[in-house]
Amino acid sequence: MGTLAKKIFLYDTTLRDGTQGEEINFTANDKLLIVQKLVDFGMDCIEGGWPGSNPRDIEFFELLSRSGLPLERVSAFGSTRRARATCETDESIQALLKAHVPNLTVVGKSWDLHVTKGLGISLEENIELIFDTIRYLKTRVDCVFYDAEHFFDGYVANPGHALKTLEAAKSAGAHCLVLCETNGGRLPNEIERMVKEVSSAVGDIQLGIHCHNDSETAVANTLMAVLAGASHVQGTVNGYGERCGNANLCSIIPNLQLKLGFSCVDAEKLKQLRDLSGFVAELGNIPHNNRQPYVGRSAFAHKGGIHVSAVLKDSATYEHISPELVGNRQRVLVSDLSGRSNLVYKASEFGLNLDAKDEHTLHVLERLKVLESQGFQYEGAEASFEILMRKSMGQMPGFFELLSYSVLDAKRAQSEKPFSEATVMLAVEGEIEHTAATGNGPVNALDNALRKALLRFFPVLSELQLVDYKVRILSSKDGTQALTRVLICSRNKKAQTWGTVGLATNIVDASYQALVDAIEFMLLKEQQSKA
Secondary structure (H helix, E strand, O other), rough: OOOOEOOOOOEEOOOOOOOOOOOOOHHHHHHHHHHHHHHHOOEEEEEEEEOOHHHHHHHHHHHHHHOOHHHHEEEEEEEEEOOOOOOOOOOOHHHHOOOOOOEEEEEOOOOOHHHHHHHHHHHHHHHHHHHHOOOHHOOOOOEEEEEOOOOOHHHHHHHHHHHHHHHHHHHHOOEEEEEEEOOOOOOOOHHHHHHHHHHHHHOOOOEEEEOOOOOOEEEEEEHHHHOOOEEEEEEEEOOOOOOOOOOOOHHHHHHHHOOOOOEEEOHHOOHHHHHHHHHHHHHOOOOOOOOOOOOOOOOOOOHHHHHHHHHOOOOHOOOOOHHHHOOOOOOOOOOOOOOOHHHHHHHHOOOOOOOOOOOHHHHHHHHHHHHHHHHOOOOOOOOHHHHHHHOOOOOOOOOOOOEEEEEEEEOOOOOOOEEEEEEEEEEEEEEEEEEEEEEHHHHHHHHHHHHHHHHHOOHHHHHOEEEEEEEEOOOOHHHHHOOOOEEEEHHHHHOOOEEEEEEEOHHHHHHHHHHHHHHHHHHHHHHHHHH
């Protein structure tokens, strides 16, 4: 009987540390969607944000408390109490408790330079801050993680004090001591040596690792820390984070599980890794990195003639793993010969029976190729993808048909606000519905006109809410004629959310496509719930 692989505790900090990266910006609703995705993937704990630092994170935790998402999988982040305050009077400490999650993560100073120069206090006072904060919080929540900021630099400069900070956190009741490589300047051999020394010094308590990528070694440093004894791993999806980013979980997880034999997530969940990576990128409204290891579009793409000839005979000749293990696929750039298995997998998620050899599969695949070549992208827009599959299989109800729409956007004087009006003509249940509505801009006017026309036939649409609206320019060289992709996130009264996509050189038409998919998806799910 074989031994079980050692379990690694995965701690995602995309929603806090990741948002400190340049150009990374998530709304509170985006963060809820990402939490759901991370929970579905199998992430052990998700750092939701710092509720004592900004209104958006406060809003997120308020929304989280009403969302129905598993709070036991979420942590709030904060720092030790201020030197001249008590935990009872420190606003940031109290904000942590008001987040109403059972896990809290506290960051404290490990480097004496930061203690004496940054905080302006003695080393003994720093130990008191750490101990008091963790002891106070540990009596009020289930779990407190301690992030030892700048630990490795602090350990090199003053190992005695750095270890005392860990002992203080441990004796106060910390669940795990997370060693943070905050400046990102250490190399893998240094990390391995220091983690082994710390593990021997602190004894029986879980050690964690949190690395930054300023030396392009965050993933390697994390792997070496785990090999040296750490079993709690922190990082971000796609390596998002301040400066050069954080350790990339999309590389760390498959490296640990597929290469080193550790247990991170179920094998079936690991197949969602590429989808998770693209989903977070799309909600962040930034391009997905095609050349990202494991999950990038180019990670298993082959173009050179010799390579292609070899890989079609045996993929192991030029692929270090089977791409399907992480939800990716092999691509031959001249003629894409792969992808049916991915469609079958997605179809099963949608409750559709699709065989890899079925003609419908080939039809969907060909249609998908055409749409992708045009610029459609379905990460973050799975509702549109399900509609595409159902229409290709003849299993999508025809709720309504567009006969025409027009949008007027006018500004009659420099001092006046623009005026927007939309008119739609639809065929619904054998009737012609011709309706007009105004709005705050052409897209809002079109949305209002569609709902006005359909509400009499489908009252449930009164519960449809637009949660987010994102625009991506795909061909910037074309200026104002550029091809535009619109991503819309919608929600119903049950707090269920879904994404839809539209593509056109006309931003209103791209928006119309995404709006119609959002409406049709809601009507589809309503019909299925009554079946």
